[in-house]
Amino acid sequence: MILTRKEFLALTGKSVAGFSLMSSLFGKVFASEKDVKKLLGDAMIEVKTKKLILKHTWTISRNSSDFKQNVFVKLEKDGIVGYGEAAPNVRYGENAELTTRRINQAKTIFQGRDFFHYIDIKKELDAAITDQSCAKAALDIALMDWIGKALNVPLYKMWGLNPAEAPLTSFSIGIDTVEVIKQKVREAEEFPILKIKVGTERDEEIIGAVRSVTDKPIRVDANEGWKTKEEALERIQWLKSQGVEFIEQPMPAHMLEETAWLRERSPMPIVADEAVKTAADIPKLAKAYDGINIKLMKSGGLLEALKMIQIAKALNMKIMIGCMIESSVAISAAAMLGPYVDWLDLDGNLLISNDPFSGVKVKKGKLIYNSKPGIGVEGEF
Numbered sequence: 001m002i003l004t005r006k007e008f009l010a011l012t013g014k015s016v017a018g019f020s021l022m023s024s025l026f027g028k029v030f031a032s033e034k035d036v037k038k039l040l041g042d043a044m045i046e047v048k049t050k051k052l053i054l055k056h057t058w059t060i061s062r063n064s065s066d067f068k069q070n071v072f073v074k075l076e077k078d079g080i081v082g083y084g085e086a087a088p089n090v091r092y093g094e095n096a097e098l099t100t101r102r103i104n105q106a107k108t109i110f111q112g113r114d115f116f117h118y119i120d121i122k123k124e125l126d127a128a129i130t131d132q133s134c135a136k137a138a139l140d141i142a143l144m145d146w147i148g149k150a151l152n153v154p155l156y157k158m159w160g161l162n163p164a165e166a167p168l169t170s171f172s173i174g175i176d177t178v179e180v181i182k183q184k185v186r187e188a189e190e191f192p193i194l195k196i197k198v199g200t201e202r203d204e205e206i207i208g209a210v211r212s213v214t215d216k217p218i219r220v221d222a223n224e225g226w227k228t229k230e231e232a233l234e235r236i237q238w239l240k241s242q243g244v245e246f247i248e249q250p251m252p253a254h255m256l257e258e259t260a261w262l263r264e265r266s267p268m269p270i271v272a273d274e275a276v277k278t279a280a281d282i283p284k285l286a287k288a289y290d291g292i293n294i295k296l297m298k299s300g301g302l303l304e305a306l307k308m309i310q311i312a313k314a315l316n317m318k319i320m321i322g323c324m325i326e327s328s329v330a331i332s333a334a335a336m337l338g339p340y341v342d343w344l345d346l347d348g349n350l351l352i353s354n355d356p357f358s359g360v361k362v363k364k365g366k367l368i369y370n371s372k373p374g375i376g377v378e379g380e381f
């Protein structure tokens with residue numbers, strides 16, 4: 001029998017409708033392999049690299065970039081989806097390819113597990129991923145997002161934190177020409193606190209450019225740029241006269257003795273960034289630094305960050321939560337711990353032009369939290 005196009009469409013249309021009805025009535029029979037996994041309570045983990053485009057070329061004392069390749073994770077089980085993100089950083093020997101490999105290797109840890117045993121899962125992730133801490137962060141964020149969604153609470157609520165208590169976030173200005181720096185500072189008008197990258201021969205010129213446009217409080221980050229304690233002290237004394245609140249990682253991370261010498265003489269707090277990755281690093285830093293900058297990509301996720309906060313508090317150190325260039329996934333995850341700390345620098349998502357997700361927002365430096373469960377993000381995986 002030869003059918004006209006119209007007859008064919010009418011017939012297949014009926015069949016499709018019939019099949020849909022059958023599928024919904026006998027869903028389990030017609031379910032795809034993916035659906036069967038869901039029904040059996042197995043975990044599914046998808047990994048994707050996305051190119052995040054920077055609004056301005058991003059330059060710090062180490063390097064320069066126009067885009068970042070971040071790795072995203074989608075963790076699904078029992079119909080609940082958790083999202084995570086890794087921002088590989090060359091300073092720590094990380095890249096998107098190796099990070100993706102580590103995530104794929106760690107997938108088996110999630111199979112046949114009760115996700116509420118997340119402390120056990122973290123322990124296994126720590127043992128399985130010993131480099132690419134950002135890969136661990138992506139899985140940890142996705143897992144904790146999943147837990148929050150399964151309990152139907154935002155993570156800040158699960159951890160007993162009041163979002164209204166979160167300090168204001170600073171907005172970062174990378175190293176650039178005087179004209180571009182002035183332009184960036186003008187664009188950042190709504191932010192009450194700026195974080196300025198220093199650590200090159202051009203420090204005075206850069207701070208001068210910022211100060212020619214604004215007198216708002218500034219914080220500076222040398223990213224290990226000053227190589228002797230005398231040079232660092234001289235720069236810090238000058239920075240104090242320019243209304244700087246504190247200095248992040250003035251000298252290379254390994255120069256602990258020199259940093260302790262500097263701290264005794266410094267007129268402003270010294271905060272460790274490159275010198276601290278996980279909780280185990282903190283006790284030895286207490287003599288040389290006034291505070292630590294926690295980043296989920298260094299710690300390997302939220303659970304370790306939580307531990308770091310508690311250890312730093314016990315050692316009477318100040319705590320800052322910072323970030324890499326990240327989308328709203330990792331930024332919103334970090335913001336969940338915001339009310340627990342002294343200083344925030346969560347602007348990574350504001351520096352990119354194609355954020356695939358939305359979550360915590362920022363208005364005049366104040367984080368605006370939503371009441372969605374988990375890390376509270378929505379978007380295009």
Ligand SMILES: [Mg+2]
Pocket residue numbers: 221223248249273274293
């Ligand atoms: Mg830093």
